[in-house]
Amino acid sequence: MPKRRIVGEKAMLGFSVGNIGEILLNRGLLTKEQISVVVKHQKKTDRLFGQVALGLGFLKEDDLLTVLSELYAAEIVSLEFVYTDKETLMSVPCDTAVACSAVPFFINEECVKIAVADPGNLRAVDAMTAYFKGKKAEFFIAKESEILRFLEIMKCNGENIEKDPLLLMNKIIFDAVEAGASDVHFEPCENLVRVRIRVDGVLRVLQSVDPDAWMRMKSKLKLISGLNITENRRPQSGHTRIYLAGKTMDLRISVHPGIFGENFVIRIFDLSQGICSLSELGFPDEDLLWLKRVVSFPCGIFLIVGPTGSGKTTTLYSLLKEINSSSVNIMTLEDPVEYRVDGVKQLDLREEGLLSFSDGIRSILRQDPDVMLIGEIRDEATAATAVRASLTGRLVLATLHAATPTEGIRRLSDLGLKLSDFVPSLIGIFSQRLVRRFGNNGYTGRFPLTEYIYFSEELKKTLIETGDISACRVDKSFKDSSEEALKNNFTDEKEIARVLGNADL
Numbered sequence: 001m002p003k004r005r006i007v008g009e010k011a012m013l014g015f016s017v018g019n020i021g022e023i024l025l026n027r028g029l030l031t032k033e034q035i036s037v038v039v040k041h042q043k044k045t046d047r048l049f050g051q052v053a054l055g056l057g058f059l060k061e062d063d064l065l066t067v068l069s070e071l072y073a074a075e076i077v078s079l080e081f082v083y084t085d086k087e088t089l090m091s092v093p094c095d096t097a098v099a100c101s102a103v104p105f106f107i108n109e110e111c112v113k114i115a116v117a118d119p120g121n122l123r124a125v126d127a128m129t130a131y132f133k134g135k136k137a138e139f140f141i142a143k144e145s146e147i148l149r150f151l152e153i154m155k156c157n158g159e160n161i162e163k164d165p166l167l168l169m170n171k172i173i174f175d176a177v178e179a180g181a182s183d184v185h186f187e188p189c190e191n192l193v194r195v196r197i198r199v200d201g202v203l204r205v206l207q208s209v210d211p212d213a214w215m216r217m218k219s220k221l222k223l224i225s226g227l228n229i230t231e232n233r234r235p236q237s238g239h240t241r242i243y244l245a246g247k248t249m250d251l252r253i254s255v256h257p258g259i260f261g262e263n264f265v266i267r268i269f270d271l272s273q274g275i276c277s278l279s280e281l282g283f284p285d286e287d288l289l290w291l292k293r294v295v296s297f298p299c300g301i302f303l304i305v306g307p308t309g310s311g312k313t314t315t316l317y318s319l320l321k322e323i324n325s326s327s328v329n330i331m332t333l334e335d336p337v338e339y340r341v342d343g344v345k346q347l348d349l350r351e352e353g354l355l356s357f358s359d360g361i362r363s364i365l366r367q368d369p370d371v372m373l374i375g376e377i378r379d380e381a382t383a384a385t386a387v388r389a390s391l392t393g394r395l396v397l398a399t400l401h402a403a404t405p406t407e408g409i410r411r412l413s414d415l416g417l418k419l420s421d422f423v424p425s426l427i428g429i430f431s432q433r434l435v436r437r438f439g440n441n442g443y444t445g446r447f448p449l450t451e452y453i454y455f456s457e458e459l460k461k462t463l464i465e466t467g468d469i470s471a472c473r474v475d476k477s478f479k480d481s482s483e484e485a486l487k488n489n490f491t492d493e494k495e496i497a498r499v500l501g502n503a504d505l
Contacts, residue, residue, distance in 0.1 A: 020049050020120075023067055024059070024270055034058045038459050048118045053146070061143050068141050072119040079105065079115055079146035080220075081168035081242040093129055094154045100124035103150040104132075111135055115142035115150075163267040165213040166220055169476040173251075173266070175206060182268060182309060186214070186372060188261035200436045201309065201499070221264060225253040233257050239336050251336065269338050275418050278318045281311075282447035284484065290452060290475065291430070295319050295397070298370075300427040301390040303377075305402040305411075311434050311448060312399045316373060319397060320344060329368060333360040334375035349375075357382040360391055374398040380416040387417070390425040402480075405429035423463050426455040432477070435499045438491045447490060449481040449500070 021038075024030040030038070030053060038053045045052065050068060053059040071078050084105040089103050091112075102124050106113040112132045116124055116139055129137045141316050153164065173197055176184045181197035186209070193209040209217070222229045225238030236255045241248065252267040255262050278288055294302050304312045324330060324343055325338035332341075335357070345367070349360055357374060358381035364372065377383050377400045390396040400406040408429045412422055431450040436443035453459075453474050462471050482496045 010092045020071065022065065023071070024053070024063075027063075027067075029056055029063050029067075030162070031274075048120050050120070054144075061145070065141050065143065068119060072141075074119050074139055074141050077105070077113075077115055077140040077142050077243060079103075079142045079150065080166060081170055081173075081218060081244050082115075083167065083174035083244065084150075089154060090157065092128070093149075094157075096127060096131060097154055098151055099150075101144065101147055101446070102128050102129050104128075104146055105150075107135070108133075113139055113140060115140050115147060117142065117144040118148055125301070137265050142166060151268070159247070165216040168209065168213060169217040169220065170244070171208075172206065173242075173249075173268070176266075176268060177244065177247065177249065177270065184264075184266040184268065186218070186264040186266075188214070188263065189256060190260060193261075198309075201434060202436075218262065218264060221253055221266075222255070225251070227253070227255060232262060239272075250335075250336070271339060275317045275321050275339055275341065276314070278315075278322055279377065281318055283450070287448075287450050287452075288477070291315075291319065291429075292322065294428040294430075294454065295323050295395070297427050298394060299393045299395055299425075300391055300424045301387060301396040301398065301422070302427045303398055303400050303408055303429045305400045305405065305408040305431045306430060306433060307401065307403070310432055312432070313375070315430075315432065315448075316397055316399065317341065320371075320373060323371060328370045330371040331364045331367060331369040332373040332375070332420060333357060333364060334373075338500050345369075358385040361385040365389055365392075365394075369394055371395045371397070376400070377412075377415075383412055383417055383422070387422045387425050402431075403463055404431050404451055405474060406472050409463075409472065412471075419467055420464050423455070428452060428454045431478075433499050435485070435491050435495050438489075438495060443495065447485075449478055449485065449496070450476060451478045451481065452476055 021030065021035045025032065025035060027336045034053070038049060038056060038058065040136050041056065042049060042052045047055070050064045054061060054064055065076050068074070082105050088104055088107050091107060097103055100116070100121070103118040104112050104114050104115050104256040112135045114128050114137060119125060119139055119141060127140060127468040145457055172184065176197045179197060179199050179200050181196040185196040185203070187194045187196065188211070191211070193211060193214040195206045195209060197201045197206050219229055224240045226237045227236045234257065237253065239250065241250050252272055254265045278291060283291070304315055306312050320330060320341060324341065326343070330343070331345045331347065333347050333349065337346045337348045341348070347360060347364060349357065357376070357378065358437070361372070361374065361382070362385060370387060372394055374382070374386055374396065377386060377398050386396050386398055400408055400411055402411040408431070413419065430450065434446040434447040435449055437445045437447055453472055459472065463469070478500055482500065485491050485496070486493065
């Protein structure tokens, strides 16, 4: 069925109780006997068929939302992850919102986004549309229980919007996203929970949270990310995907015990931004030419190294975008998948039920890939399997935790691989760091400093014969990159020293 907006199209929809009941019956969600009971009860109330079935316990709310979404071509929105301010929430009279079982959660000059429990309630749709006359009204389907929580806040004139722990959690994540933060830290202290965000690589305090409110917030974070709510003494990690402020966000949640309680770190990935091209990442021309050269090889292994938060994965995806075409079979193996790429087959390690990256590599090799992206080489088995894949005519792109290209070679050796095992397949190792750009208004945005090695046949031969890693000479060093950035007034020595230290300056 083509997507159609609810507003102004009630004559076109043509859906009735019979249609909904028939779909629920055909899908095995309701029996004929249950439908008869629902219709009987519906005659005694002004509620719609689906809401009556839900109230009788015949139907799960998620199942009802899915059917309604298909019938009315309306998206489902999870209000538990929506942050809206008092002005937006109170933009419609409380009595009207309660009567319509609907709440506005986003408003700008052109449109208003409204969550309704049932888009089949045409009186509610018409009433809300009429109230916001002059703006494009977009209706979304939400759980009635979530709408009721917002309606209770509206009944108090919106005064409790900042006191609800779950809405406060949404606001913190919303503020972090608006600030361009990569991470949110929840750090329990003796009498409060400190919240810090990392923006452009630097942590700063956002606010503090009352310990009682934090207890509800952390339980919700554990629940949505698939963590054990009752476990408080061991580290845990999980992830979830949410829709917040019109954006799809992937949240990676790490929990670690501390003396005042569990510390939470949420890494934020804004999936709505899409994948940048290489030229948009801020690399100088010589770096772009080098990167395009190494991914032009039909086979071999190319590694990007660097610490967490240095932009390794972003660069890898931009490289995939560079080589993606209908004539190339590209497959990725990640934990979890960070960005969706059209035309690329992407596998999530956990969702596929795979135990390790090495198992995943062996699995996707049966899918005849030309190019393979491996989220991270973590152990000897993964490293060895990736190397073998590159030796069988595949181009393998992967990340590795190491400080520099030379350290990347040592890291592979430390994992148990001999130089003669992996050097023949190496194309290049690329390392990067993100530094803040300095301008008239202080530091704004970031750009990469780079260091890299291309493995010529001569260098490979020397490494294998001598075993001397120090024989490697970088094509470009961090020192070269830093001097170039300073010369062009992109940043200052203080910022470079913060990121790289003073050793190479």
